[in-house]
Amino acid sequence: MKVLVFGGSFDPVHKGHVALFRRAMKVIAPDVAHIVPAYHSPFKAKSPTPFRLRMKMLKQTFAKFGKNIIFDDYELRQGGKTYTYQLVQYLQKRYAHPEIYLLVGTDCLNDLHNWKNPQIIFDHATVVAGKRKGYNENPAQFKHFFLPGFFPKLSSSRVRAHILSCGDIPNTVPAQITDTIRKNKLYGLDVHEWLRAHLKPNRYLHSCKVAEMAAVLSDIYDVKVETAVQAGILHDAGKGFSGPELIDFCHTHKIKVPFFEDICRQEPSLLHSFVSAWLAKHHFGVKDSQVVRAIAEHTLGSLHMSVLSKILFVADISSKDRKYKDAFLIRNLALQDLDKALLYAANRKLLFTIDSQKWLCPLGIDLWNHLIKQEK
Numbered sequence: 001m002k003v004l005v006f007g008g009s010f011d012p013v014h015k016g017h018v019a020l021f022r023r024a025m026k027v028i029a030p031d032v033a034h035i036v037p038a039y040h041s042p043f044k045a046k047s048p049t050p051f052r053l054r055m056k057m058l059k060q061t062f063a064k065f066g067k068n069i070i071f072d073d074y075e076l077r078q079g080g081k082t083y084t085y086q087l088v089q090y091l092q093k094r095y096a097h098p099e100i101y102l103l104v105g106t107d108c109l110n111d112l113h114n115w116k117n118p119q120i121i122f123d124h125a126t127v128v129a130g131k132r133k134g135y136n137e138n139p140a141q142f143k144h145f146f147l148p149g150f151f152p153k154l155s156s157s158r159v160r161a162h163i164l165s166c167g168d169i170p171n172t173v174p175a176q177i178t179d180t181i182r183k184n185k186l187y188g189l190d191v192h193e194w195l196r197a198h199l200k201p202n203r204y205l206h207s208c209k210v211a212e213m214a215a216v217l218s219d220i221y222d223v224k225v226e227t228a229v230q231a232g233i234l235h236d237a238g239k240g241f242s243g244p245e246l247i248d249f250c251h252t253h254k255i256k257v258p259f260f261e262d263i264c265r266q267e268p269s270l271l272h273s274f275v276s277a278w279l280a281k282h283h284f285g286v287k288d289s290q291v292v293r294a295i296a297e298h299t300l301g302s303l304h305m306s307v308l309s310k311i312l313f314v315a316d317i318s319s320k321d322r323k324y325k326d327a328f329l330i331r332n333l334a335l336q337d338l339d340k341a342l343l344y345a346a347n348r349k350l351l352f353t354i355d356s357q358k359w360l361c362p363l364g365i366d367l368w369n370h371l372i373k374q375e376k
Contacts, residue, residue, distance in 0.1 A: 001095050004030035004128075006103040007075075007087060009038045009156060010054050011047045012181065013061050014172050016105075016154035020130045023147045024103050025065060028128065032068050034091070039075035042083055042116065051076050053184055057177040085120040092124060100125040105151075106132055109144070118142075161225045164188030164233055165211035191233060191284060198240040202321075207236050209319035210312070213331070217311045221338055231294045231312045234284060238275030243268035249275050253282075259362055266359035273299040301346060301367035310342050317345045343371045 006021055025033065037054045040046045047054070051073075059071050074090055075082040084102070091100055102125045104112070109129045112118055121127075122142035129144060130151040154172050162170045164187060169178050182189060195204050211232030218228035241249060247264050250257060250271055257263060257274045264271075277296035280286040294309040298316050305313070318330035318341075326348055334341035346368050353360055 001032070001098045002028060002030040002101065003091055003095060003098045004028055004033040004101045004103060005036060005087065005091060005125075006033065007036040007038065007084065009041050009044060009047055010058055011049050011156050012054070012159060012173060012177060012187070013057055014154050014156060014159050015174060016152045016172070018061060018174060019151050020103065020105065020147070021062065021065070023130065023149065023151075024101070024128055027147055028101050030068070030101065032070060032095075033065075034070045034072045034074075035062055036072045036074055036087060037076075038082070039078060040081045042081045049186060053180065053186070057180055060176040060180065061174045083116040085115070085117040088121055088124050101128050102126070103128050105130060112142070157224075157226055160187045161215055161229045164191065164226070165215055165229045166208050167192035188233065194284075195233070195237065199236065200240070203236055203239050206319060206321050207233050209321040210235060210315045213315040213319045213334075214311050217315060217334060217338070220335065221307050221311060223308050223311060227288060227291055227308060228311055230280075230286060230288070231291045231298075231308060232315060234280045234286070234291075235276055235295045235298045235312055235316060236272065237279045237284075238272040241272065241275060243271075246271040246275055249278075253278055262359075263361060267361065270299060270361060273297070300361055300363035302363070303366060303370045305342075307338070310338050314338065314341045314345050317348060339374075343375060346371055 004024055006017075006024070008017070010017065021033075021035075035058055037051065037058060038044075038047075039051055055071060055073065062069055062071075074087065078086070088100060088102070091098055102121065104127060106129050109127065112121065112127065115121065125143075127142060127144035128147060130147045131149075132153045133150050152172075159170060159173060162168075163181070167189060169181055173181070181187065185193065195207060199207065211229045214228040214232035215225050217223075218225045238246065238249070246268050249255070250260070255274050255278050257271060274296050277292045280295050281292045286292055290306055290308050294306065294312045297305060297309045298312045301313055302309070314330060314334045318327045318334065320331075326344070330341050330345050330348070333344060346364070350360065350364060350368055353364070
C-alpha cells in the first residue's frame with residue numbers, strides 16, 4: 001500500500017505546492033495520498049487563517065488530481081502542535097504495512113534531522129523532495145530521493161507579503177482559490193479595504209509603495225519580509241485624520257507622545273505616526289512590538305532605532321511615488337548602506353521642514369545630532 005503524505009501550513013497553497021504534488025503523484029503513483037494541513041506547526045506561530053479556510057482552499061486546488069486523495073484533518077483533531085513523527089505513526093495504524101512517502105521541499109530536507117524524534121520518520125518513511133535551482137545538497141543519512149526536474153522558488157510567506165503590500169493576489173496563487181481569498185478578505189485584503197476608505201488615493205498609493213520598498217530592503221538587511229511589509233502598509237493609517245482629530249484621538253486613547261503639548265501647538269500632523277502605531281496594535285491586531293515601534297518612529301525617528309525602524313524611515317521618504325530629486329539617490333543608497341541612507345534621509349527631512357518654514361520638533365533634531373555623532 002503506497003501512501004503519499006503531503007503536510008504543511010498551506011497558508012495559502014501556491015503553485016509551487018501544486019507542481020511538487022503533481023510530480024510526486026506521477027512518479028510515485030500512490031494508492032492513496034493524504035494532504036494534511038497543519039493546525040499549529042511546531043516551527044511557526046499559529047496561523048491566523050482559520051483551519052477550515054485553508055482546508056477549503058486545498059480542496060479547491062487539489063480535488064482535480066483524483067479520487068484517491070484524502071484531505072485529512074488529523075492535526076485539527078489533535079487540537080495542538082503536531083509533529084511529523086506522530087503523523088507517520090498515525091498512518092501506520094491506519095493502514096496495514098503502509099509504504100509511506102513523505103513529500104517535502106528542499107528547504108525541509110537538510111533540517112529533518114533536527115525535527116522531533118526524526119528516527120521514527122527515517123525508519124518508517126521514505127522522504128521525497130523536489131529540488132530548486134541553486135540547491136546545494138548535503139548528503140542525507142536517511143531514505144530519500146529527489147523528484148526529477150526543478151521546482152519554482154515560491155513560499156507562502158512571500159505570497160502573503162505580496163497581498164499585504166499591494167492588495168492584489170499574485171499569479172503564483174492557483175486561480176481556484178482567489179475568490180475564497182477575496183471573499184474572506186485574507187492576507188491583508190481587509191487592511192487595504194480600510195485604508196482605501198480612510199486615506200486619500202495618493203496617500204493609499206504611497207502606503208503601498210512604502211510597503212513594496214520595505215520588502216526589498218528586508219531581504220538585504222535580514223528582516224522578515226512580512227514584518228517589513230506590515231510596518232510599511234500601516235505606517236500612515238492615521239494620516240486621514242485632521243490635526244484636531246489627531247489631538248482628540250491621542251487624548252481619548254491616552255497615547256503617550258514626547259513633546260506632546262509642543263506638537264499640538266506647533267505641528268499636530270506629526271501625531272499621525274503615534275496614532276498609526278496605536279491603530280496597528282489595537283485596530284489591526286499587530287502583536288509585534290517592533291512593528292508598532294517602527295510605525296511610531298517613522299516620521300521623527302529616535303536615538304535607538306531598530307533595523308526595521310531604519311528601513312521604514314528610509315522607505316517612507318524615498319519610496320517610488322516620491323518625485324523630489326533626492327528620492328532616487330536615497331533609494332539607491334539604501335540598497336548599499338542603510339545607515340548612510342538614514343543619515344541622508346534625516347538630513348532631507350530637516351531641510352524640507354526648514355524650507356517650508358515649519359517648526360522643528362526636538363526629536364528630529366536629536367536624531368540628526370545622534371547620527372552625526374555616530375558618523376564621526
